[in-house]
Amino acid sequence: MAHRLRTVGLDFVETAPVRLVFAREMSAAPEAVFRTLAEDVPGWADWYSAISRARPLDDGARRDVRLKGGTRFEETVLVAKEPEVYAYRVDVTNAPGMRALVEEWRLLPAGTGTRVQWTFAADGTAAFRLVLRAARTGLGRAFRDAVLSLDRRIAA
Secondary structure, three states: OOOOOOOOOOOHHOOEEEEEEEEEEOOOHHHHHHHHHOHHHHHHHHOOOOOEEEEHHHOOOOOEEOOOOOOOEEEEEEEEOOOOEEEEEEEEEEOOOOEEEEOOOOOEEEEEEEEEEEEEEEEOOOOHHHHHHHHHHHHHHHHHHHHHHHHHHHHH
């Protein structure tokens, strides 16, 4: 059953009870990475294996994302500052125990490529927080694989 989450801002990335931060370098330039993140929302399903469908809503101000396994998110884009940061908040989800979630993709120049830093900032019930911390390794692997796939997609 879908439920509405607490409305939080970008500052939640720094204050969330659970903050999982992952970083990886890729060969694509920050501008190309940003454009793919912000402007090709349907394409996320092609490079992020956990996503089965993603579509922009309200001219890109919001997103509807479906994960493999049935989890759904209705999201609001909090910031889209090219080529530095793309962040969104989950407003509605069917994930049990979740109370607030913001994801931030920070893009930093790294030679001729980009250092991608993904922060997954969340709050929820004690059980949700415990499960999320336990899932750190799997989320890190999913991020690594997604960045590699995204880099290949941009280079093609």
